[in-house]
Amino acid sequence: MNDLLLRAARGEKTERSPVWVMRQAGRILPEYRAIRKSISGFKELVETPELAAEVTIQPVDILGVDAAIIFSDILVIPEAMGLPYQMEEGRGPWFPKVIKTESDINALHVAEGSELQYVYDAILLTRKGLNGRVPVIGFAGAPFTIFCYMIEGRGSKTFSEARKWLHANPEASHNLLEKITQSTINYLKLQVEAGVSIYQVFDSWAGVLSAELYKEYCMPYLNRIAQEVSQVPSIVFAKGAHFAMSDLLSSNFNAVGLDWTLNPADLAHIGSKKTLQGNMDPTVLYADDQYVVQKTKEMLTSFSGIPHIANLGHGVYPDTDWKKVKLFIDTIKAN
Amino acid sequence: MNDLLLRAARGEKTERSPVWVMRQAGRILPEYRAIRKSISGFKELVETPELAAEVTIQPVDILGVDAAIIFSDILVIPEAMGLPYQMEEGRGPWFPKVIKTESDINALHVAEGSELQYVYDAILLTRKGLNGRVPVIGFAGAPFTIFCYMIEGRGSKTFSEARKWLHANPEASHNLLEKITQSTINYLKLQVEAGVSIYQVFDSWAGVLSAELYKEYCMPYLNRIAQEVSQVPSIVFAKGAHFAMSDLLSSNFNAVGLDWTLNPADLAHIGSKKTLQGNMDPTVLYADDQYVVQKTKEMLTSFSGIPHIANLGHGVYPDTDWKKVKLFIDTIKAN
Numbered sequence: 001m002n003d004l005l006l007r008a009a010r011g012e013k014t015e016r017s018p019v020w021v022m023r024q025a026g027r028i029l030p031e032y033r034a035i036r037k038s039i040s041g042f043k044e045l046v047e048t049p050e051l052a053a054e055v056t057i058q059p060v061d062i063l064g065v066d067a068a069i070i071f072s073d074i075l076v077i078p079e080a081m082g083l084p085y086q087m088e089e090g091r092g093p094w095f096p097k098v099i100k101t102e103s104d105i106n107a108l109h110v111a112e113g114s115e116l117q118y119v120y121d122a123i124l125l126t127r128k129g130l131n132g133r134v135p136v137i138g139f140a141g142a143p144f145t146i147f148c149y150m151i152e153g154r155g156s157k158t159f160s161e162a163r164k165w166l167h168a169n170p171e172a173s174h175n176l177l178e179k180i181t182q183s184t185i186n187y188l189k190l191q192v193e194a195g196v197s198i199y200q201v202f203d204s205w206a207g208v209l210s211a212e213l214y215k216e217y218c219m220p221y222l223n224r225i226a227q228e229v230s231q232v233p234s235i236v237f238a239k240g241a242h243f244a245m246s247d248l249l250s251s252n253f254n255a256v257g258l259d260w261t262l263n264p265a266d267l268a269h270i271g272s273k274k275t276l277q278g279n280m281d282p283t284v285l286y287a288d289d290q291y292v293v294q295k296t297k298e299m300l301t302s303f304s305g306i307p308h309i310a311n312l313g314h315g316v317y318p319d320t321d322w323k324k325v326k327l328f329i330d331t332i333k334a335n
Numbered sequence: 336m337n338d339l340l341l342r343a344a345r346g347e348k349t350e351r352s353p354v355w356v357m358r359q360a361g362r363i364l365p366e367y368r369a370i371r372k373s374i375s376g377f378k379e380l381v382e383t384p385e386l387a388a389e390v391t392i393q394p395v396d397i398l399g400v401d402a403a404i405i406f407s408d409i410l411v412i413p414e415a416m417g418l419p420y421q422m423e424e425g426r427g428p429w430f431p432k433v434i435k436t437e438s439d440i441n442a443l444h445v446a447e448g449s450e451l452q453y454v455y456d457a458i459l460l461t462r463k464g465l466n467g468r469v470p471v472i473g474f475a476g477a478p479f480t481i482f483c484y485m486i487e488g489r490g491s492k493t494f495s496e497a498r499k500w501l502h503a504n505p506e507a508s509h510n511l512l513e514k515i516t517q518s519t520i521n522y523l524k525l526q527v528e529a530g531v532s533i534y535q536v537f538d539s540w541a542g543v544l545s546a547e548l549y550k551e552y553c554m555p556y557l558n559r560i561a562q563e564v565s566q567v568p569s570i571v572f573a574k575g576a577h578f579a580m581s582d583l584l585s586s587n588f589n590a591v592g593l594d595w596t597l598n599p600a601d602l603a604h605i606g607s608k609k610t611l612q613g614n615m616d617p618t619v620l621y622a623d624d625q626y627v628v629q630k631t632k633e634m635l636t637s638f639s640g641i642p643h644i645a646n647l648g649h650g651v652y653p654d655t656d657w658k659k660v661k662l663f664i665d666t667i668k669a670n
Contacts, residue, residue: 155492160652163618167626207542207575210596210616240542242577243596261545261578281545283498291502317495 001132005067008309009198009233009255011275017300017308018066019332020137021325022237023315024059025071028322031058042087046072047118053125060134063326064333067134067198068126070191072119074141074202077183078150080111085149094154102172110179113186120194127195138196140188142203142238143180143221150176159208166217173217181221188229200235200257201225207240214244219251226252235277239314246270260313264302276306279313285324292324296331336467340402343644344533344568344590346610352635352643353401354667355472356660357572358650359394360406363657366393377422381407382453388460395469398661399668402469402533403461405526407454409476409537412518413485415446420484429489437507445514448521455529462530473531475523477538477573478515478556485511494543501552508552516556523564535570535592536560542575549579554586561587570612574649581605595648599637611641614648620659627659631666 004018026032032055036045045051052071060068075085075093085093099105126136141149148162156162165173188199201222206214218238226234236248237257248256249272258264258278267276280299284292300310310332316325339353361367367390371380380386387406395403410420410428420428434440461471476484483497491497500508523534536557541549553573561569571583572592583591584607593599593613602611615634619627635645645667651660 157490157492158649158652160618163616164621167616167619167622167630207596211598211601213616240575240596243598243601261542261575263546263578266546266578281498281502281548283495284502286499287502295502314493317493 002066002134005135005137005309006197006233008307009235009275011254011273011307013307016335017303017310017332019310019329020065020067020069021059021063021312021316021329023318024063024065024325025055025069026316027318028316028320028325029058029062030322031062042073046076049118049121049125052118052122053129056122056126056136057129060130063322063329065134065329067137068130069137069139069200070119070123070126070196072122072139074139074146074204075149076116076119077111077141077146077180077187080113080115080187081108081179081183083108083150092155093149095149098153099150099176102169105172105176105179108176108179111183111186113183113190116187116190120190123191123194123196135197136195138188138191138199140184140199140201140225142201142206142218142236143177143184143225144206144209144218145202145204146180146184147173147177148205148208150180159205162205163208163213166213177217177221181224185225185228188225192229192231196232198233198235199229200237201253203236203238203241205240206238206244209241209243211243214241215247218244219247223252235309237277249274255307255309257311258313262313264306274307275309276303277309277311279311280328282312282314282316282320285316285320285328289324289327292327293331296328297335300332300335337401337469340470340472340644341532341568343642344570344610346589346608346642348642351670352638352645352667354645354664355400355402355404356394356398356647356651356664358653359398359400359660360390360404361651362653363651363655363660364393364397365657366397377408381411384453384456384460387453387457388464391457391461391471392464395465398657398664400469400664402472403465404472404474404535405454405458405461405531407457407474409474409481409539410484411451411454412446412476412481412515412522415448415450415522416443416514416518418443418485427490428484430484433488434485434511437504440507440511440514443511443514446518446521448518448525451522451525455525458526458529458531470532471530473523473526473534475519475534475536475560477536477541477553477571478512478519478560479541479544479553480537480539481515481519482508482512483540483543485515494540497540498543498548501548512552512556516559520560520563523560527564527566531567533568533570534564535572536588538571538573538576540575541573541579544576544578546578549576550582553579554582558587570644572612584609590642590644592646593648597648599641609642610644611638612644612646614646615663617647617649617651617655620651620655620663624659624662627662628666631663632670635667635670
């Protein structure tokens, strides 16, 4: 098996940076769109193991990435806890029922993980389809990001409702984060049992907090996850969390993802030896080939001397030409 | 006149931090909502000097802030350049016509500033109404933020279309930013003529860039504005621009606003002597009184020894109880 990603995540020296792309399985690929068109909706894809496995493998075949990331959604966890989500075409996910009171929190149960058998089935089918070519990456949302969705019911620029809970109901907030954390641990353990070789925790809305709030409401839960699910290497990607980088770099995760607003040089003073992942601006891929190659090389140079997993600094945007993504990947592989 | 704000902005030692609040004139005040209800829409309020002046003065009377900020919108500039905006209840501003091609940019004209007479009239009426009690703050959007709106047509989480232009059409991007900058300079000069004593430039979408892009596409234009409109002190607030703080702190602006994700201590290594503005998390105002007072004092302490203008780290959220905002202000004034 191509184990570049696993070795890099563990901090070993690798002959080149392994590469995968956040949202590599998705709308950038015509083959994905063809499958998506043939079914009723996004959730059918997530919940049908054969289809989820097929789109998970597509970028390995088409783009030549060094790992497959299981096709799923971070919102399966709130659903398993009692808050089902819906996916609205063009507007993203939303929750018909949200957390409004403390008794809503008390009514939620901790997910055992067994509710999400379709994910483990998809992992098993993916492994079969890959036949050992590349490792499978598992994933989950970070507790705070799931917390945001459970309270706001959908995406938001400020997540002011969720932040309000942290200041105005600290105890209830911790209770909810605790339940999400335990659910996430159960879920990731079963992903590992099904055969993921590494996993990433996505803290997509981290950027609306501050150093102080991140220390109190995020780090303890993140660290618990990484500690309790330590059978395989782990990556944490906290988008926008520039204020928490030293905490993340001394966390229990093996690797830390950087969004495109950060420069590895700015983190040098922290003196971490952890593997870094990232972080090219995905909008670079809208430019011409020469520019894409140049910026990809500049990105690689910016990580030189650091154990590195190449990636974009954000999920690839759906209207990106997949050939540019392939050029990004090929440039990294040729380096 | 209470000139605390002007003295603090110039870096002078003041007996206490002056305080104003971003979006202080607006939906938090019942008196504002009463006026807003009596008219057809947001734009009527912006374009009717008597009403704009009235809501500008409200927070001086009700909240006791140390300055009035003229009630207007940053989108009057694209409108004056040839792209009218509309304000949709609950969904924010949007542009029926956006920039799609280079010829769309060529078709835009530089605003002379005279298109926006209603703003200067509102400033004159505000000064009359204030009768010298506190200074009036003028404002404009930063060129990159206006650029984002002109290309995307509305708010966005990623502004990937706007960022695409920077990478894929650098020359055209500079042409558009140049036109916006010149329009903004003309506009701010006329605000100063009408009597604003200080102004703030809002770079609301700065956070989607990076150090490199900010240096190339933002700083030169921001610096030109501050240099050409230097008759009164100036503040720049680039939300999310953690990567550009050293550039902003060595810019031509007198003061630099911090969003709530930044900690003044983290900027100490830059060694700037500039006035800082900010930066309490606006969601603190959802908590109980004791917590609001405690966090306000902690915020003041975090700026001790630095010339400081007290403010929130983001515009106050519309559903905030105005009494909490007053408590924030009173706590600062009593300190």
